[in-house]
Amino acid sequence: MSSTKIFKGDIVFTTTPERFTLIENGFIVVVNGKVDNVYTVLPETYKNFQITDYSNKLIIPGMNDLHCHASQFKHLGMAMDKELIPWLNDYTFPEESRFKDTEYSKRIYGKFIKEIWKQGTTRIALFATVHKNSSMDLIELFINSGLGAFVGKVNMDTNCPPYICETLESSLEDTEEMIIKYKDRSSLVKPIITPRFVPSCSSELLKGLGELSIKYNVPVQSHLSENRNEIAWVKELFPALKYYGDVYNKFNLFGQTPTLMAHCSFSSDEEIALMKENNVMAVHCPSSNLNVGSGMMPIRKFLDNNIRLGFGSDISGGHTCSIFKTMVYAIQVSKLFWANSNKEISFLSNPEAFYIATKGGGSFFGKVGSFEKDYEFDALIIDDSNLNYANYTLEQRLERFIYVGDDRHILHRYVSGNLIEEPKGIA
Ligand SMILES: [Zn+2]
CATH class of the missing domain: 3.20.20.140 (Metal-dependent hydrolases)
Structure with missing residues (x-):
């Protein structure tokens, strides 16, 4: 059975080394753990689907x-x-x-x-x-x-x-x-x-x-x-x-x-x-x-x-x-x-x-590290609200997180579409 998940947030990834792909308030549709598409406006087809809402958070590849x-x-x-x-x-x-x-x-x-x-x-x-x-x-x-x-x-x-x-x-x-x-x-x-x-x-x-x-x-x-x-x-x-x-x-x-x-x-x-x-x-x-x-x-x-x-x-x-x-x-x-x-x-x-x-x-x-079609949905959800000022662009927010952010800003991790919980340690 196929599973479809939809994630909403401020999306950043790279398809080439030259530039970022930046989508504010965008949507990523993930089917069976793989990216199906990324949208600025979610198509009607998905109107009855549940959305995992990470609004105002960065969604970036793992x-x-x-x-x-x-x-x-x-x-x-x-x-x-x-x-x-x-x-x-x-x-x-x-x-x-x-x-x-x-x-x-x-x-x-x-x-x-x-x-x-x-x-x-x-x-x-x-x-x-x-x-x-x-x-x-x-x-x-x-x-x-x-x-x-x-x-x-x-x-x-x-x-x-x-x-x-x-x-x-x-x-x-x-x-x-x-x-x-x-x-x-x-x-x-x-x-x-x-x-x-x-x-x-x-x-x-x-x-x-x-x-x-x-x-x-x-x-x-x-x-x-x-x-x-x-x-x-x-x-x-x-x-x-x-x-x-x-x-x-x-x-x-x-x-x-x-x-x-x-x-x-x-x-x-x-x-x-x-x-x-x-x-x-x-x-x-x-x-x-x-x-x-x-x-x-x-x-x-x-x-x-x-x-x-x-x-x-x-x-x-x-x-x-x-x-x-x-x-x-x-x-x-x-x-x-x-x-x-x-x-x-x-x-x-x-x-x-x-x-x-x-x-x-x-x-x-494999196909890992991007949100292009058919890439595995390996992703991090970053809550950078305490690093952020109102006039920052998406690109500036990412740069600031990379330089001065840390693990406390990483809210969730996904691998192949699955949410990964903190591994259980061994005493
Ligand atoms: Zn070594």
């Missing part, structure tokens, strides 16, 4: 977080005094090793899901840890929450401390088991192949993961060209390959199935060209790049080259799960490029940043 480490949630906002490799060894690996204990992991993952729900993230791509059982628990928690997610059991079998290092065989077996168990279980929550990054994976592991991704048609996520020392290390490990992304590509982990590559702060022109050719999505994680001191991603270069883009909170390198705040950091970093280039490299506009957070990033999950 936020998509394309790179995030759920297992690092407990370290949010701390341990920022080291750069990438020492940061991993001294803080992150010891914390991730605790996820062997599934009681511990369920508690942290439960708190994590509550937090992203609170911040208005409706779909997310996640790194768990190397541990199969707690990674599968994370999938179950997401299925129960109603939010959308790709969940990756992390793979690493070399160059990591023994307490968190897998064997080649167990890494591949556990990954395959998780894929078989969950690839068709839910339309919203799915597994994703997750080599941590090139230095922590042997050639044999990368080869095996590439084979699994193709055999089961499963997407891939990893890190790429995040930090200069890391890039030099990859060059030492694979001297015959031209650049970092070339390593993933050799092993069928670079766009052979849908692929997310986080950071890309120092990607060469050749690497960017291959991303374009293979339709690899670049994930900009400005908060993490600033905190771990990795570098600045030249986002304008990626936009100019028509590379698919999304944002990542990348906690706990990043210190906030909010994709709204991630948008602000991305705009700020782009303004540093603008200033340093003598104003030649234009900075990110508000519609561009909003597009990347919604329709751009959302494209990894």
Whole structure:
């Protein structure tokens, strides 16, 4: 049986990065969880339908977080005094090793899901840890929450401390088991192949993961060209390959199935060209790049080259799960490029940043991130009345909410047309 829902409010979305679509006092008709149409005046056909009235509230697409480490949630906002490799060894690996204990992991993952729900993230791509059982628990928690997610059991079998290092065989077996168990279980929550990054994976592991991704048609996520020392290390490990992304590509982990590559702060022109050719999505994680001191991603270069883009909170390198705040950091970093280039490299506009957070990033999950016809109705209802002055335009209200609003202004969250209640935490 088909279900029709009608929502009334001040509607904002983007169909292209150039401009907002703004409809004051508009209507969104949602049929079976998908947008059927958006109207300024509701057609007669719907006159007997019940309307969910969000008048004077903003209705915007949900936020998509394309790179995030759920297992690092407990370290949010701390341990920022080291750069990438020492940061991993001294803080992150010891914390991730605790996820062997599934009681511990369920508690942290439960708190994590509550937090992203609170911040208005409706779909997310996640790194768990190397541990199969707690990674599968994370999938179950997401299925129960109603939010959308790709969940990756992390793979690493070399160059990591023994307490968190897998064997080649167990890494591949556990990954395959998780894929078989969950690839068709839910339309919203799915597994994703997750080599941590090139230095922590042997050639044999990368080869095996590439084979699994193709055999089961499963997407891939990893890190790429995040930090200069890391890039030099990859060059030492694979001297015959031209650049970092070339390593993933050799092993069928670079766009052979849908692929997310986080950071890309120092990607060469050749690497960017291959991303374009293979339709690899670049994930900009400005908060993490600033905190771990990795570098600045030249986002304008990626936009100019028509590379698919999304944002990542990348906690706990990043210190906030909010994709709204991630948008602000991305705009700020782009303004540093603008200033340093003598104003030649234009900075990110508000519609561009909003597009990347919604329709751009959302494209990894299907038709997600817009209110165009047939898009999944993933939406946030924002009550910005206490930020608002009478003469503000819709565009100004949105900008102000992005910069100075927070989770207290988010009244409701919808995924695929369903109202998502606060996930039940685990004590
Ligand atoms: Zn990361």
